[in-house]
Amino acid sequence: MYAFLLSTAVIFVAELGDKSQLMAMTFAARYRARDVLIGITVATAIVHLVSVGLGVAIGEAFTENQDVISILAGLAFLGFAAWTLRGDELTEEEAEKARRSRGMALLAVGTAFFLAELGDKTMLATVTLATQEGWFGTWVGSTLGMVLADALAIGVGAVLGRQLPEKAIKYGAAAAFAIFGVLLVLEGLGAF
Structure with a gap:
């Protein structure tokens, strides 16, 4: 349960302001929200099942030295904080592809999101969480966290358009990553 709750919260925060949210809003303008959410x-x-598999393999390879994993995970989260501050934007070309995608909505949305998430910070955050937490809770929680964040983007985007408080979202997400990162590093160093 802890892995589920932690993963849901971390990935929800990681997804805020991510280009996937912008893609979700763009697809929602073309397709029914239900189809976008299913895709x-x-x-x-x-993607997160693959991420969890990688994380579990890495975690098992270092079972003898969990402190190293905590420190590396903490440093990764500090990197995610910096990545979040740098920002993630949907290019005009990506937005145009989302608007003009052909075929079934589920296939178009699913394929676009699968490709967009490979190597994305939410995928890497899921790998990081899975090195120390239970695989099933991490998988379900990270999937739920991302879907909730993208559903929020669709709903808020429909109501407010582009007037989202982008700076507040960016700084809040970066701060959450930084806090998790510092706590993991301290745990690895034996401060807890």
């Missing part, structure tokens, strides 16, 4: 959910579940 996002399927793609996210697949």
Whole structure:
């Protein structure tokens, strides 16, 4: 349960302001919100299952030295904080592809999200969480966290358009990553 709750919260925060949210808003303008959410959910579940598998393999390779994993995970989270502050934007070309995608909505959305999430900070954050937490809770929680954040983007985007408080979202997400990072590093150093 802890892995589920932690992963849901961390990935929800990581997804705030991410280009995937912008893609979700763009797809929602073209397709029904339900179809967009189903496509996002399927793609996210697949990507995060792979991420969890990688994380578990890394965690098992270092079972003798969990302090090293905590320190590396903490440093990764500090890197995610910096990545979040740098920002993540949807290029005009990516927005145009989302607007003009052809075919079934589920296939278009699912494929676009699957490809967009490979190597993204939410995928890497899921790998990092899975090095120390239970795989199933991490997988389900990270998938839920991302879907909730993208659903929020669709809903808020429909109501407020582009007047989202982008700076507040960016700084809040970066601060959350930094806090998790510092706590993990301190845990690895034996401060707890």
